[in-house]
Amino acid sequence: MAVWAVTRTYPNYDSYYHLVWGREILDGTLPSLTAYAAPTQHPLYIAVAAVLGLVFGESGDRALVLVCFLAHAALVLGTYRLGAAVFGRWSGALAALFVAASASFLLYAARGYVDPPFLALVVWAGVLAAEDRRGAPVLLVLAGLLRPEAWVLTGLWWLWRRRPRELPIVFIAPALWCLTDWIVTGNPIHSVQSTSALAEDLGRVRGLQHVPGSFVTFIGSTVRPPVALLAPVGAYLAWRFIGWRRVLVPGALLVGGIVTFVGTGVLGLSILPRYLTVPAIAMCLFAGYALLGFTEAEGRVRALWVRASAGAAVAGAIGLVILAPSLTNVREEMRFIRATHDSLVALFAQPEVQAGMRCGTLTFPTYRLVPDAKWHQQDARIGARSAQRRDRGVEVFALGQKALRRYGFADGTNPTVNLPNPAFERAASGGFLVAYVRCP
Template sequence: MTGSRFARPVEYAAAALAVGVAVLVWAITRTYPNYDSYYHLVWGRQLLHGMEPTFTAYAAPTQHPLYVALGAVLGLVFGESADRALVLVCLLSHAALVFGTYRLGAAVFGRWSGLVAALFVAASASFLLYAARGYVDAPFLALVVWAGVLAATDRSPWVLLVLAGLLRPEAWVLAGLAWLWYVRGSERRVWITVAVVFAPVVWALSDWIVTGDPLHSLHATSDLADDLGRVRGLQHVPGSFVSFVGATVRPPVAALAPIGFVLAWRIMGWERMRVPLALFAAGVITFVGTGALGLSILPRYLTVPSVALCLFAGYALVGFTALAHDHPWRLWWARGSAAATVVGAIGLLILAPSLSNVREELRFIRATHDSLIATLDDPQVRAGLRCGPLTFPTYRLVPDSKWHLPDAVVGARSAQRRSSGVEVFALGQKALMRYGFAAGTSPSVNLPSPGFSPVARHGLLAAYRRC
């Protein structure tokens, strides 16, 4: 039996293992969605109840149409447990991303290069944290990478690119690059063009229907970046690019990637590398465009090029295995890879603290969630909600509370203080810094208003009430 006939069952087993690990991590870590994702769950439930989603709420994140729809489906099926179901979807998406990276790397550079690239992605603490916190990036990356797999194996990637484009705008750039490649001499150029513009049009229509502004997502994102004092501007793009990529895939991987690119270019040429290059180019174009438009410059915006760097780094490390045994480069390349592996082993010592940081972050999120639910379910707090709204120092725990108490009026004291109701405060330095302060917010929001008295304390949170 040939190696290729053995490979397929091994791939199936690897895919099953990745899914099993994702489910196991979901079961034993008990994490919860981040701020943006809880809002998408709230918006999805509002759609189910025939209400317009509150895209214009104070400090609301950018809406992502397909994620709102996913929130609605999960809410319909799982009820309030949809938050945990969303985390499971994202962890399964992370597993699909890792396996898809292998398949893409194998299709372009060879199986061993694909395997190493997948290990680089799996070892990224940032990718894992995005999945464990239910970020939209996890399913988006899985769709993008599998679209790349289809394109690299001469199959149509359009359905996956359209879905990805309903999650993040980076896919619009990827679709545009794919259009340049596929439209040449194609008899389906009209349908290809429709696929390219479909996601932006749906995004603009959903903004227009709900807010009256087809560019609400762009305007709101820019305004929010200004309100929160985030890093913005084209001048910050070069430095942020280097630091963000190094933080996402670790410096040893980022250092290997240019070497892999040069080697692949010399051996394969541009056309063979078109998919990894498109991933990298789309991410860079979007990142630069983000700076030019004055939007927030965030590490999450470089996840797509980071995956491409993992692919090139994998080729740099073990690409010699795809060369003929008598190839003049094979021996020195193998020796260089052995030396790089030793250096990479040292890099694992650098990686270990970041994984510890992920564990600590997930423990903190779990403790915060448990504290919040216990506080919201406290009889004294429930009684106080009959007197007025529930407020927090800043906006950061508002969607979590709206998800648990859909009928309550929930707000942030940084936007408006109330004379009655329930005020919740963060306890402990980390909780206070995370949930008590925000750019442009007065520290006084962390002090009870006149007439409010303590009624409950659970873990990291304390509640005061006035009726």
């Protein structure tokens, strides 16, 4: 709560689209899942966004970020509970610290990504499973309506239980996802096909051949190299001293996450760091055991383990030094996102811009700011010049190197979209955004 209140941030591109889709449902229309460069829809996230839009109105964007910060806190606590249940409380506490210190996980929360709620549900499902309590499949089904990785985890859960009457649970989330696609677009596998097509259009890294190198790079950037290196050590020690049955839950998170990451390469989807968040959590758990598992050991093994952990802690301290620039980057990113939001709101407040939108379409160089604008200007016609240029209305341009690089260019986009149409005249500016208007 405190971080959310002090650090004013706003959702990312995908999340703003979910807010827009949620509002469209409230208005009695089907969500525009087939819009130009629209992201993959996540059924439960659309429902959450609709509720937040209904309760908080235009401030639903800030409310969504708050939900993600709360989910991040639940994720950290759940990591501790899972680690404590499997490896002991000290190992669980260190694993939770690794998760809390990850700049990537913090940024996902600050930008309203779907990942924090998804990860919180997955980890707490793991807690219930590790503590042999009911409710794990319910949480996995909910997680499966946020990200498809949970489908594999639900399947692994069923294989562990091996109860035929519970088999339908495995198919609930995929069926509801396909049903949503079918109702809205007429194509039950729209999400898979559109995600693959968008990845190709934008020139993103795809293909099975990129999976191994991306795995090493992404894991190292998410949990930092010292944690990634300690994880296999912790996995071996856990197998050696507490047995493979006791580590089934973190092992399932690791294996299930890796399987789905490989699956993205097989299906030709974009290979992104966010697709490795589940195995990253598992690595934090195993790394915590590698360093502090000696608290559960005895005798000579404990003495040797203490010495080895002390040496590894020195390497961990070096990792903290490496982490500092990442946290600085997160702060800089948050400042830039605030500036983007303020620039957009200031631009919309200009009478010349409002007049231009009444007689034409508001366009940006690329698709990147389209959902943000749609959220704040519900009734306006809004698009991207990378899709189609208009002969009247408002053309918005980004000023400054970082803003131009972020919002003026995108893979597969012609750079000329950043050149004003001679028929338009400069009319207004807000922050690092400037508007040209033609309203004959």
